Every structure is written in structure tokens, then in C-alpha cells.
Amino acid sequence: MTDTLAQPLTIREVAERTDLSMHTLRYYERIGLIQSIDRAPSGHRRYSEDDIGWIEFLKKLRSTGMPIREMKRYANLLWQGDHTVGERRALLETHRKRMQAQIDELNDCLSCIEWKIKHYKEFETMFFADYEQETVASPTA
Amino acid sequence: MTDTLAQPLTIREVAERTDLSMHTLRYYERIGLIQSIDRAPSGHRRYSEDDIGWIEFLKKLRSTGMPIREMKRYANLLWQGDHTVGERRALLETHRKRMQAQIDELNDCLSCIEWKIKHYKEFETMFFADYEQETVASPTA
DNA sequence: CTATAACTTAGAGTGCGCTCAAAGTCAAGT
DNA sequence: ACTTGACTTTGAGCGCACTCTAAGTTATAG
DSSP: OOOSSSOOBOHHHHHHHHTOOHHHHHHHHHTTSSOOOEEOTTSOEEBOHHHHHHHHHHHHHHHTTOOHHHHHHHHHHHHHOGGGHHHHHHHHHHHHHHHHHHHHHHHHHHHHHHHHHHHHHHHHHHHHHHHHHHOOOOTTO | OOOSSSOOBOHHHHHHHHTOOHHHHHHHHHTTSSOOOEEOTTSOEEBOHHHHHHHHHHHHHHHTTOOHHHHHHHHHHHHHOGGGHHHHHHHHHHHHHHHHHHHHHHHHHHHHHHHHHHHHHHHHHHHHHHHHHHOOOOTTO
């Protein structure tokens, strides 16, 4: 799994590949979401493919609304080793429930919005019908 | 539609019914998301059923990630009258696209999380198999 | 009449997740 | 040797969406 052959990436390259800013990458490391990135002799960060994988996973958690506090908790459990598997699973299951609730709410609201859009369309059609019949001046001005 | 018979509600009652805080209800009014709530002679707010309906709709927009800035835009269009129907529809359609993208992303991430949960479960099962064979002390302590 | 509870306003404060700025180091090109 | 550019750190700043505070007014219960 660990790809020691591929040359490591600079922070700039990782930013491009992950669509996170270099600022955000350093920030995540600073707050302990990303751990121990290798350094070039100059002190510059050198990211491995594994690092990228972890960052991509962090992105998934964030984009599904997990608070950073909780992502840190997950990261810390992960770094503590195998004996935290149960807790990690529990954490992910909690998140899964939240995600499902989010999906359900989005779908509910989606039908509501779609209903409104449909009615607006009908209204617009009625309006244009009147317009064509009566040939009045457009009130869109 | 307008329910002039039902007695109007206090801000406390609306907060309870909508699950928004009284603070938030006043805040929404202050920034122009809610318009012209009736007042008792004392100056206290008296909400109509229509007001509640609007607030419930605002909640849907917020909970699906619409920024307040954009909700204000929608509200202002609505209050300008029928000639803004086209713009309102466009706004909702933009939001609908975002919602759909959000649902898609959530579903993607959901399968990823579920995959991880499944693997954690397998790991835990393997672990307990070892445990039963060797009858070692529980490391869950 | 008085106490207290419910409301009002304007403005300050909070927590989150970045995002930027300043000052410094290091490496490469001319 | 010098400039340019990419990086480093620490700490400050920002936008968002609330959330709370303080001081004042009004309503209600005993």
C-alpha cells in the first residue's frame, strides 16, 4: 500500500490535486488532522501517496458535514492503533446516521422546491398566454 | 389561504413550533428575511399562520445550505410581486442543482463510509475469533 | 401595589473554518 | 553576489450565522 517509489509531492502539487488551498493543508496539519508530513532537508513538506489518500478521506468527512473536532477525534483514534477500531466504527456509524438524515431532508426539500418551480413555470405560461391574447405591454420592465 | 381567524402567536410559541430560537426569529426579521410581523398594542410580535408558513420555507432553504444572502434575495423578489416569478424560479433552479449535487456527494461518501464500517466489523470479528481461541484478557479495558 | 415574567431594542460576543499577512529561510538562475 | 520565487512559521483577520447581554417597557399574578 505504501508507495515509497513514487516521488513525494510538494504542498503546491497536493493543493492542486486535492482542491484544498496550501493554507488549508498547513492548517489541517497544525490542528492535528494530518500528522507528520515528511520534510525535505530544506524543511519543505513532502507528501506521500498515503498522505494524499488520508487527505482525500478527510475531504469526504468534511464535505458531508462532519465537524473538524470530530475528524480530529477519528484521526487520533486511527493513530492509536488497532485497539480503537470499535470506537472508530461507532464514530463512523454515528456519522452515517447523520448523513442519511441529511439525504432524507435534502430529498424532502428537493420535492418542495421542485413543486414550487413547477408552479412558477405554470404561472409564467399563463402569463405568456395572456400576453399573446391581449398583446399588452410587458410588465417585466 | 390567509388565516385571519386563528389567533396570532407570540414569538415564544413560534419558536416552539418552528424549532428556531426567539433570538433567531428576531434576527431573521432584523436582517430582512421576515417582513412586517404584526404587533400587539404593547409592541410585542404577533405571528400569523402565513408568517409560520414563510418561516418553515426559510428553514427548508437554510437546511439545504442556501446562504442567507441568497434567501434575502429570494424574499425581496417575492415581495416585489408577480413580475419577479422568472427570477425566483431561476434562483430555485440554481439551488435545486446544488441540492442534487449535494445528494450525489452524500451518496458517494455514504458508500465509502459504509465500506469502512464493514471492514471495521470484519476486523472486529477476526479479533473476537482470536479472543475466543486464546481466551486472553479483554483489551477493551 | 408590587414582584416577576415576557417581551422590546441595539449592539456586542461567539464558534467555526478557513484565509491572509509578516517576517524569515532556502534553492536556483544570472 | 544578488535577485526571484517557493517555501516556512506564528499569529491575526474574516465571513457567516447565529447567540447573548443590557437596559428598558409592558403584562400578569398575588
